[in-house]
Amino acid sequence: MRRLNLPAALLAALALAATAACAPNPIVARDPIPAPGPQDAFACRSRPLPLNAFRTNCEPVAPEPVLRSKG
Numbered sequence: 001m002r003r004l005n006l007p008a009a010l011l012a013a014l015a016l017a018a019t020a021a022c023a024p025n026p027i028v029a030r031d032p033i034p035a036p037g038p039q040d041a042f043a044c045r046s047r048p049l050p051l052n053a054f055r056t057n058c059e060p061v062a063p064e065p066v067l068r069s070k071g
Contacts, residue, residue, distance in 0.1 A: 040060070042058045
């Protein structure tokens, strides 16, 4: 019985792969909110609440200058 099911399973997998390879509209995942840039800086504070919850307050702050030296 296993010998009969193995070829059938292989044919089904091959047919499924062939139809999935030529999908008319491929799905591309994109993040709707862009990541913050290097000029954006925030100071955040979190407080624990009951039932494993947290309350977080984030405020924008001026970024610190980056010192670069040749060495």
